[in-house]
Amino acid sequence: MTDVLHPSLLLFFGAAVVALLRGRLQQAWMLLLPAGVLAMVFSLPLGSAGAMNLFGMELLILRVDTLSMVFATVFAIITLIGALYALHVRDTTQHVAALTYAGAALGVVFAGDLITLYVFWELMVFSSVWLIWCRRNPVSMAAGFRYLIIHALGGVVLLGGIILHFLDVGSVAFDAIASDSAGYYLILIGFMVNAAVPPLHAWLTDAYPEATVTGAIFLSALTTKTAIYTLIRGFPGAELLVGFGLVMALYGVIYAFLANDIRRLLAYHIISQVGYMVTGIGLGTIMALNGTASHAFTHILYKALLFMGAGAVIHMTGRAKMTELGGLYRYMPITFLLYMIGGLSISAFPLTSGFVSKTMILEAAALDQRAIVWLLLALVSVGTFLSTVLKIPWFAFLGQDSGLRPKEAPWNMLLAMGIAAFLCIYIGIFPGWLYSLMPAPVDYNAYTVGHVLWELQLLLFAGVGFFLLLKYVGGKPKISLDTDWLYRWLLPKVALSAERLVDSLWSRMLGGLMRRLTWLVTTLIQHHGPQGILARTWPTGSMVLWVAVMLAASLLVYYL
């Protein structure tokens, strides 16, 4: 397959064309381009292309295998859905950034070597940050800069790991990284920053809620899931990922409960759901890796659907906080129902996509007899259901009337949500299509009586608990401190006190120096100044007298 065009190239070229077009022509191109990319990804034959030698390193730009195809397929689908959702937006910068970002994400999953991967990895950062900045307010500007700095640091760590790995192994080929490789931990940390593994996760929940309504769809889909792809490829079965994944899943679901901003709540659920995937990668069995890949696939669709629903609310009402919303279901019923499909999917409700993918990761834990992993992941499902199916719908869409009377979202937003919702249901009812895309043959049936009974009991009885505690579970007009507190509060404070300390030391040193100088100058003035003793003008008379004294003295000395 030497004559194959790289899908990323088409997206980069297409993004440049978007910049030149305006109006209806631009809108048409915005739909044609991702549709073309989707067709192209579907028609890619397995194999590789674009091998080249750079300074003794063997690069491989395009590697198409079953694993990269899983992610490329869903990235292409979500790019099309995201472009449709953003069709009404008259902001070329955003469109160009989103398409470049999607191209870079495809570049990562098709990269056969670590150098190519790194280049696309960085391009993802620098293109995606515009989706945050384009909200064009001081809060998103600041959040965007923090996002950029954290990812830049993560990128440096990754690059350091790649260099060490190359020096150690002598190859930059991207396959499973041996745990005795010198770059093992640095590369792992680099990937974990993008997967938003705590404590390296705060960039996500800091920045995503401040992104533009349409940009957040791309953000929620691409960065963490490329990281999941790289972890599946590079670190399958790395035991420490099981622990990190479990912490992540629980952390996200608990923090989500504290959030008031609906997109921040959903952002914490990205962390939580990616936690399932990280755990699955750590388990490392065929069932676990298939479960992880299929969960990444379904997650992108239902999470985008949830963000689109929340985005539609923000777009139509201008508000994002649960405490300021309520009673919207009468005015935005279609958005509400489509959002609910996303909510049920993320909670793994039977007949939705999450059920056929998430339960596969639990099944892998069960087959491995990992009781704690299984129980904790089941507990996280409870929390997911509480926040996304009960809390947001109750407090934003139903509940007390907030007095808001918004119109239904524009047709393109509804259609984009409708497509995502259709896929969530379709995959939930016919999981065979999803399973046929997986890297290894799937030997799993989600729809056994045992699974369905368990899941329905788990979720619905959690609902009973929720309504019992309804008085206490509403949003609060508060923010929750997270690890970004370290660089948003502590670090500036430390820097400020350090500056004050240096400042006072400096002025004290200057003061001391000044006193010495003043003393020196006064002394000099005393002796050499106009009134100084050495600068005084002596009368000629006294001079003659002294000469006479000296002559007399010399005469005396001579005669003696």
Add this chain to the structure above:
Amino acid sequence: MTLGKWLEVLVNNGVVLRRIMYVFLAGLVIADLLIPSSYDRFPWESWGGFGAAYGFLGCLLLIGIAKALGHWLVYRSEDYYDD
């Protein structure tokens, strides 16, 4: 009737919906007690109604942890980072 009106009718009949839900919940637990479990990887997979208990208690536990964390440790006013 528009979709919004339909939803409004459902919301206005919340009590009926809730009763239907109670019956459904009871049915679920009864079914789980009666149908022999098809899995035995973990002991609890054969306990009828364990899912219901775990879901309910898990819900209370998670809400409790979240509330305690927020109240004692991480909640701050919305302008915390502004100054």
